[in-house]
Amino acid sequence: MSHRAHDYRYLIERWRAVARKTGIPLRSLGRTDGFEHFYLRTPALTASGGIYFSAGIHGDEPASTEALITWAEQQGRKLRDLPLFLFPCLNAWGLVQNVRLTLQGADLNRSFHRTDIPVIEAVKKAVAGHQFDAAVMLHEDYDGQGVYLYEVQRLQPYWGEALLTAARVHLPTDPRPKIDGRMVANGIHRRRIDRRRFARIGYPEAVWLHLEHSARSFTVETPSEFALELRVAAHIAVIEDVIYRVRR
Numbered sequence: 001m002s003h004r005a006h007d008y009r010y011l012i013e014r015w016r017a018v019a020r021k022t023g024i025p026l027r028s029l030g031r032t033d034g035f036e037h038f039y040l041r042t043p044a045l046t047a048s049g050g051i052y053f054s055a056g057i058h059g060d061e062p063a064s065t066e067a068l069i070t071w072a073e074q075q076g077r078k079l080r081d082l083p084l085f086l087f088p089c090l091n092a093w094g095l096v097q098n099v100r101l102t103l104q105g106a107d108l109n110r111s112f113h114r115t116d117i118p119v120i121e122a123v124k125k126a127v128a129g130h131q132f133d134a135a136v137m138l139h140e141d142y143d144g145q146g147v148y149l150y151e152v153q154r155l156q157p158y159w160g161e162a163l164l165t166a167a168r169v170h171l172p173t174d175p176r177p178k179i180d181g182r183m184v185a186n187g188i189h190r191r192r193i194d195r196r197r198f199a200r201i202g203y204p205e206a207v208w209l210h211l212e213h214s215a216r217s218f219t220v221e222t223p224s225e226f227a228l229e230l231r232v233a234a235h236i237a238v239i240e241d242v243i244y245r246v247r248r
């Protein structure tokens, strides 16, 4: 296990190696805050279906970026056969600095209603026209006491419980009944989109995806005071379970 989780250059070296091995191009999202950002689109992806995965939108949540690359490395050439959009790290400056926000002080996960943030505009352009079966945003919480997730309410049966069960092999479910002022039951906050609330606080990535691009949307949180290896393993368990559910 690498302990260079905040080393963006190394992270991208690893993604370049995945790109070389699989023949999936590492595509640019342009430069923001002095760093080039990237995405990958597997050849198995068509305009409808597949999964959107993103990591590192908050720079102080390193298990997210570490999990996505570690999982991708484990797939080898099989990665080509999975229908995926992958965003390895959306806030490279934040990852290097170990801070949540961007150099300009923006919380990218409250900024998807904006049109003046280059990396977000690049993400929107990259996925334009795609309709996903599921979108999974990998996050961490420094107050976390276990794994929990947000599932936007739409399709049933819900998947949240199964995803936490998969993660529980590595980390417990967060027992708190209330997280960031919101009610959570057994590690799951399931919500409908309250447009007024998000007009006030700004649009998270999950809300934008729910409204425009994805049937299901999950924001997965691991507890950042726990061991990195366990947080990475928990995220990978969720990634694999979502892929299993989309493909069966």
Ligand SMILES: [Zn+2]
Pocket: 058, 061, 139, 140
């Ligand atoms: Zn976060």
